[in-house]
Amino acid sequence: MQTVKRLLVISDMHGQINAFNALLDKINYQSEEDLLFLLGDYVDRGQNPKEVIKKARALEKTGAITLKGNHEDMMEKALIGQNTEAVSHWAANGGAQTLSSYGLSIKNVYKDVQNGTLSLPDELQDDLEWIQRLNVYAETEHYFFVHAGVDPEKELKDTDEATFLWIRTPFFEGYQGDKTVIFGHTPTMNLHETSDVFFGKNNIIGIDGGCVFGGQLNCLELPSKTTYCVKEKSNNRFTR
Structure with missing residues (x-):
């Protein structure tokens, strides 16, 4: 039976x-020894969403x-639901950046x-x-592990999908569960005025370093709670 050395x-x-x-290079990710969790938001805003999805799918395999x-x-509702309001x-x-990476324009879509x-x-x-x-x-x-958080007032079975994907303040302020919740979605700069991983006192850990907004891309290692990050420089290289 495989023994997992690290959760990443x-x-x-x-x-x-x-x-x-x-x-991924910095953390020396090894699929044979590590269990990697990717908490979503592969697409939008950055230079090549298509390639990030491709990488995520390869890692999943x-x-x-x-x-x-x-x-x-949002992407699903816009392109599968085919509703102009959702596209807007x-x-x-x-x-637009996501569609551009597939060779499409948002106006034409x-x-x-x-x-x-x-x-x-x-x-x-x-x-x-x-x-x-x-x-x-x-x-x-x-x-x-979840993208945005959980509703502290509801059981998981009673929680709709939108909550897991979109919730913010009620989760930050109200969660008191036994399990530690690891989440992204809200840039940590909005939680403790730095792009570093946020360790909340109420058993929550936020890892979205707001890289696409000039912050950093974070990785959390468990159970050690070691953190890693890369920061984009103006020449599009990354500090380690």
Whole structure:
């Protein structure tokens, strides 16, 4: 039986494939020995969302646990639901960069949705089907992994998917559970005025370093609580 030496957690890559690869190199990720959790938001805003999804899918095939983020949720609603309002919402949150990485323009997609004539490239369609299959949380004996957080007032079975993908303040302020919740979604700069991993006093750990906003891409190692990060420089290289 395989023995896992480390649990590793990364979130909110947002199309930044160079940072993602640099961080994986820095932590010396070994799929045979480590269990990697990816907490969503592979797409939008960064330079190459398509490549981040490709990397996440490859990592999944070698054992990584891949979860859905709210940006995948927006992408799914825009392209599968084919609703112009959903397309506009996605566009306002970085959807144009995602479509561009697949060779499409947000304006043309909006028009095609409006006219009922949207046809997607096979590669994008395949990635969308993968997104639809993603789980919204995972858990071990001691940890709960999720993109945004949990509703402290509800049981998991009574919680809708949107909560796991979008919740903020009620979770930060109200969670008092026994399991440590590891989450992304909210840049840690908004939680403790630094891009470093946030260790909350109420058993929550936020790892979104806001890399796409000029912060850093973080990785949390468990159970040691060791943290790693890469920071983008102006020349598009990364500090280690």
